[in-house]
Each structure stands twice: as structure tokens, then as C-alpha cells.
Amino acid sequence: MTRWIIGPVAALAVGCAQGAPLDGDTSGTLGTTAATAMPTSTEPTTTSGTTTETGGTTTTSTSDGETLSSETDDTATTTTGEPTVLGEYYPFDEIHSPITADVAASLAAIKAKGAKTDGVFAKVGGSSTASTNFMHCLADAMQVMELPAELQPTVDFFNATAAGMGATSFSRVSAAAMAGWGGADVLAGMPSPLANEVTAISPRFALVLLGTAELEVPPPEGVFTFADNLTAVVDALIAGGTIPVLSTMPTRTMPAGIDVYVPRYNAFVRALAQGRKIPLIDLNLVLAGLPGSGLAADGIDLSVALGGDMVTPTPCAFGFAGITSGYNRRNLVTLEALARVKPVVVDGAAPPDASAPTLLGAGTLAEPIVIPGLPFADMRSTADSPSDEIDAYAGACMSMGEDGPEFVYELEIAEATKIRALVFDQGNVDVDLHLMTLADAGTCVKRADRELEGPLQPGTYYIVVDTLGTATPGEFGLVVLPEA
Known part of the structure; x- marks a missing residue:
């Protein structure tokens, strides 16, 4: 399956070794070489290495x-x-991170850590992950409209295995996802909601989207607390043989001004996925091109397509009109991510990407x-x-x-x-x-x-x-x- 490429990345170009100070810098100079630097009482100590100076x-x-x-x-x-x-890195202009031979080897190593049920995935997160608009409709063929044909085998595979009583992974109400939850909530208690969910359904995969709740923690602490908690969630899953599939978070427009912090959170999500060599869905990139950035009127939740009565949500309507809504598009790209990783992990298929930057x-x-x-x-x-x-x-x-x-x-x-x-x-x-x-x-x-x-x-x-x-x-x- 092809990874979509959307939008430019800010370009950097070769320049001279020069610069101007960052705002708030009240000491020192910029751009001086060792020969021209002002004297200091403490000289830098180096043991080796080359100093590069540009004319x-x-x-x-x-x-x-x-x-x-x-x-x-x-x-x-x-x-x-x-x-x-x-080593490889995950580019910022692609919806799905590369799954190369190197990443596939990492996924195989995670799989070897614990026996899990290949046809089961867990859902871990806050409001948009706990919502019945996320993935539930894929358990009911009558609700699925205009699904791309290449994704049907993935739907069939995960619908063939029960995830608890009377549910599949799509329709299960996860113990590790609840409205308003952040990483700390997922990890709280002995055992934690995350541990309870893993014990209950033994998932081979876990769809993880966290951070929306932590956005409301006053900066700068929020992003650092988020990073600690997300790392703990990911590492706990990996330790037991469950492969996390991470997602960046959508933007938020309420309360006003909070959206400025979203890129900081999402960049750490990418760093962690890249460092652990696990799949990443750039949901923020996906939704950025949709009306209202894929958000509902409250500026927090995702929008969802409505049926002909203009009342009934239809989050599995995947036609042109449907995928202009946030939940519809999230469901689609999440299926794509599962369709990319399942053959590699479960079937031993060749990785879908020959190379990565x-x-x-x-x-x-x-x-x-x-x-x-x-x-x-x-x-x-x-x-x-x-x-x-x-x-x-x-x-x-x-x-x-x-x-x-x-x-x-x-x-x-x-x-x-x-x-x-x-x-x-x-x-x-x-x-x-x-x-x-x-x-x-x-x-x-x-x-x-x-x-x-x-x-x-x-x-x-x-x-x-x-x-x-x-x-x-x-x-x-x-x-x-x-x-x-």
C-alpha cells in the first residue's frame, strides 16, 4: 500500500557559520571562533575532534x-x-511511517517477547479513542460504505477473532480508553487500566493516541509529563509482546491558543515511534487538510459524517463526502496502518517499503x-x-x-x-x-x-x-x- 505524501517540510540550506542570538540571551557572543572568543575563566575541555570553521x-x-x-x-x-x-528516520510529510526491513526486524523482536492473539488489537487513549465513532462501525458490514477493496481483508481478519465477550477488536469497549483520559489515567492503579485491557484480550497490536488531556496542563510541564507517560505506556506494551501503533494528535482550537502546543507533543510522539521502530500514523497531517481540520464544532472532538437524516453518525462512510470528516478519515488511515503492519508481523510478508530516509x-x-x-x-x-x-x-x-x-x-x-x-x-x-x-x-x-x-x-x-x-x-x- 502506498504511503501518502502531503505538503512541504521547511527547507534548510547550506550557509556560513554565522548567526544572531536567541531572544533573551544576556551573555556571550555568537559566531566567534576559538581564536576570537572573549576570554573566560573556564576553557572548554576536549579530548579529540575537529573544529570546523567556515570562511x-x-x-x-x-x-x-x-x-x-x-x-x-x-x-x-x-x-x-x-x-x-x-539509521532511518520517519519523515514529517508522510501519513504512514516507513516499514522497512529494519523496522520489520524490530516488530519481529517485539512479537517474540510474548504470546499474543494476532487477530486482536487494543484501543488506548482518551475521548476520540473511546468514542463509538472510532472503529466500532467496522464490526457491522451494513454500516461500512465505499471501503477501498484492498482494505477489506484487514477488516475480515480482525472481525474473525473475538476480543472479549460478544465483540471484536473493532466493537470492543476498551478498559484502556475513556473520555478525558491522559497517559497518567491509563497507567494509574494496580493493576492499571492498560494492564487490565491487555490481560483481558491479549492483543498483538495496540492503537495508541494520547496527549489531548495533557494539553490542558500548564506549559512547559504538560509536554514533559506527557512524554514520560507515553513512553511508559509504549514500553509496557512492548515488554509483553504487543506492538504499539502510535498516532499523532489532532489540533485543538478550544480553549483559544492551545493549538500552538500541539506540534511539540506530536514531535515527541514521532521521536518515540522512530526510536522504538514501531508504526506511526500522522493523524494531525491527515486532518489538517479537512474542513475545520477535521474537528467538531466544540474545537476538541472530531467531526463525523451524518446519514441522510442529518442526525445519524456514519463514521464508516468512506466515499468522497464521508472522508472529509474527522472520524471517517481517522478510521480509514487506521485501517491502512493495520493493513501495512499485519502482513509483516502475522504472515511474515516482506515489508511494504524498500527504503526510508x-x-x-x-x-x-x-x-x-x-x-x-x-x-x-x-x-x-x-x-x-x-x-x-x-x-x-x-x-x-x-x-x-x-x-x-x-x-x-x-x-x-x-x-x-x-x-x-x-x-x-x-x-x-x-x-x-x-x-x-x-x-x-x-x-x-x-x-x-x-x-x-x-x-x-x-x-x-x-x-x-x-x-x-x-x-x-x-x-x-x-x-x-x-x-x-
């Missing part, structure tokens, strides 16, 4: 607004040979991971990093020791862009964000524990995720977003 004039701003120019060396030190291929770079100063475009999401572990070159930063970032391993990312900005970068860690892991204007710890212009934001001028920047002090290295998610 030309670098324009910088000091904290009092004075504009400075400094000449940089026209000769650049670069690495030779083929770039390191770090790959990240290039090793994550070191000499060979940073190249961010291919904004928005960007990644997940990896500093425990696996090949680099422990930077133990301290100069400039605006000299106050904290970063003695543990790090990953270095290269970001090229083609035109003035406001960015927001967030890093997510858990437990004893403590990693921080650093923004540099050269691949040199002496050019650090901003540091943050979890989140940094502000405008960047065209040029090349380096984002470093570094382990704080003697903290335990470990897994992190990195999200970099363009913002208006």
Missing part, C-alpha cells in the same frame, strides 16, 4: 545590542570519506548528525554515543560541567527562523541542550536544561545534547521545531 565575515551581537564583525579563517578543516549512516553523521564534533529539515525529531542514548569530547563550554554556557558523553547535531538555516528545541529524558538520566555557532565548545551561546527557543539568522548552528556532570548517560528524545 567569511561573522556578524554577532553582544548583550547590549552592539553589532560586531569578526573575520574567520577561510580554510576549513573537514573530515574525509563517506558519511556515517546513523536516513540520518547522516556520527554525532561527534568532527562529524555531527545532519538535521535534514525542520521540524526534526530524534531519539537515541548518550550511553551509545561515540563522543565524550566536551566536558565544559565557554561563552554563555560556562556555568555547568557536562562531563558525560554527548551527541552533536548540525542545523543549517536558510532564512531567519524562530526555533524551539526540547530535550526529553527520564529517571536518573540528565542531559542538557547547548547551542553553538561553530563545532567548538567555545562558541556556545545558550544552554538549557529542557527547552530553548528564539530567532536564528541564516547560518550553521550546532545543537549538542550533553550529559550533565556525573549523571547517568541514557536515552533522550530531541525535538527541533520552527515557530511563527
Whole structure:
């Protein structure tokens, strides 16, 4: 089945190593090389690595607004040979994430963790997942209209196996989905609703959409709490042999202004799916092109097509008129996702995608991971990093020791862009964000524990995720977003 491609991703282009400070930066300079940086009491400590400097004039701003120019060396030190291929990533402009041989191997490994019923899936989430407009109608052939023929075998397969008393996976009322629930609710109690649902129906797959409830938690805590809970849900499912199929959340228009936070949540969903190598449905992308972004009049729930009486919901009407409604389209793309993953996991079929985009770079100063475009999401572990070159930063970032391993990312900005970068860690892991204007710890212009934001001028920047002090290295998610 073909993955749909919709809309452009913000383009990045090669530029000089230059920039302007993020708003709110009150110390340090930008774009200075090790030779031109202002003296500091603590020099950055490196053990190896190459500093790359690009020729030309670098324009910088000091904290009092004075504009400075400094000449940089026209000769650049670069690495030779083929770039390191770090692994596949999930592009932001496709509805369904790639299922390649690499992802298929991950799915097989999850399947091997526990005996489950192949013809059963669970539903995990809040209001739109608990709604009878989500998937229930697929249990009744009389309610299904104009279903694409290639999806009928998937409907038949999951309707052939009971999921509890008198229901299939489509029509079951899930113990792990309820109106108003967020991740904390799904995990609450001993046993939790999630554990109860898995015990009751032993699902091979789980459709997971969370985050709408957490959106109402005041920022910035909401997105970090959401990330912790979603990770716990996904890892609990994986540990038992259930394959999560994640979904990004729709936008929200009520209360007013809340929609600005949705991309931050969805980018983490992508990072987690990519890091765990599990399927992702970009529901937000699907619904963005529908009238009202696929939302009902309340700005929260999804819209649904109505029958001829203009009263009866028809969420399984898949003709042209039907799929302009939110629930109808969600039901369709969810079926597509199941149709992509079931043959691979259950039947041992070849994965539907021969290849996927790959990240290039090793994550070191000499060979940073190249961010291919904004928005960007990644997940990896500093425990696996090949680099422990930077133990301290100069400039605006000299106050904290970063003695543990790090990953270095290269970001090229083609035109003035406001960015927001967030890093997510858990437990004893403590990693921080650093923004540099050269691949040199002496050019650090901003540091943050979890989140940094502000405008960047065209040029090349380096984002470093570094382990704080003697903290335990470990897994992190990195999200970099363009913002208006």
C-alpha cells in the first residue's frame, strides 16, 4: 500500500557559520571562533575532534545590542570519506511511517517477547479513542460504505477473532480508553487500566493516541509529563509482546491558543515511534487538510459524517463526502496502518517499503548528525554515543560541567527562523541542550536544561545534547521545531 505524501517540510540550506542570538540571551557572543572568543575563566575541555570553521565575515551581537564583525579563517578543516549512516528516520510529510526491513526486524523482536492473539488489537487513549465513532462501525458490514477493496481483508481478519465477550477488536469497549483520559489515567492503579485491557484480550497490536488531556496542563510541564507517560505506556506494551501503533494528535482550537502546543507533543510522539521502530500514523497531517481540520464544532472532538437524516453518525462512510470528516478519515488511515503492519508481523510478508530516509553523521564534533529539515525529531542514548569530547563550554554556557558523553547535531538555516528545541529524558538520566555557532565548545551561546527557543539568522548552528556532570548517560528524545 502506498504511503501518502502531503505538503512541504521547511527547507534548510547550506550557509556560513554565522548567526544572531536567541531572544533573551544576556551573555556571550555568537559566531566567534576559538581564536576570537572573549576570554573566560573556564576553557572548554576536549579530548579529540575537529573544529570546523567556515570562511567569511561573522556578524554577532553582544548583550547590549552592539553589532560586531569578526573575520574567520577561510580554510576549513573537514573530515574525509563517506558519511556515517546513523539509521532511518520517519519523515514529517508522510501519513504512514516507513516499514522497512529494519523496522520489520524490530516488530519481529517485539512479537517474540510474548504470546499474543494476532487477530486482536487494543484501543488506548482518551475521548476520540473511546468514542463509538472510532472503529466500532467496522464490526457491522451494513454500516461500512465505499471501503477501498484492498482494505477489506484487514477488516475480515480482525472481525474473525473475538476480543472479549460478544465483540471484536473493532466493537470492543476498551478498559484502556475513556473520555478525558491522559497517559497518567491509563497507567494509574494496580493493576492499571492498560494492564487490565491487555490481560483481558491479549492483543498483538495496540492503537495508541494520547496527549489531548495533557494539553490542558500548564506549559512547559504538560509536554514533559506527557512524554514520560507515553513512553511508559509504549514500553509496557512492548515488554509483553504487543506492538504499539502510535498516532499523532489532532489540533485543538478550544480553549483559544492551545493549538500552538500541539506540534511539540506530536514531535515527541514521532521521536518515540522512530526510536522504538514501531508504526506511526500522522493523524494531525491527515486532518489538517479537512474542513475545520477535521474537528467538531466544540474545537476538541472530531467531526463525523451524518446519514441522510442529518442526525445519524456514519463514521464508516468512506466515499468522497464521508472522508472529509474527522472520524471517517481517522478510521480509514487506521485501517491502512493495520493493513501495512499485519502482513509483516502475522504472515511474515516482506515489508511494504524498500527504503526510508536516513540520518547522516556520527554525532561527534568532527562529524555531527545532519538535521535534514525542520521540524526534526530524534531519539537515541548518550550511553551509545561515540563522543565524550566536551566536558565544559565557554561563552554563555560556562556555568555547568557536562562531563558525560554527548551527541552533536548540525542545523543549517536558510532564512531567519524562530526555533524551539526540547530535550526529553527520564529517571536518573540528565542531559542538557547547548547551542553553538561553530563545532567548538567555545562558541556556545545558550544552554538549557529542557527547552530553548528564539530567532536564528541564516547560518550553521550546532545543537549538542550533553550529559550533565556525573549523571547517568541514557536515552533522550530531541525535538527541533520552527515557530511563527
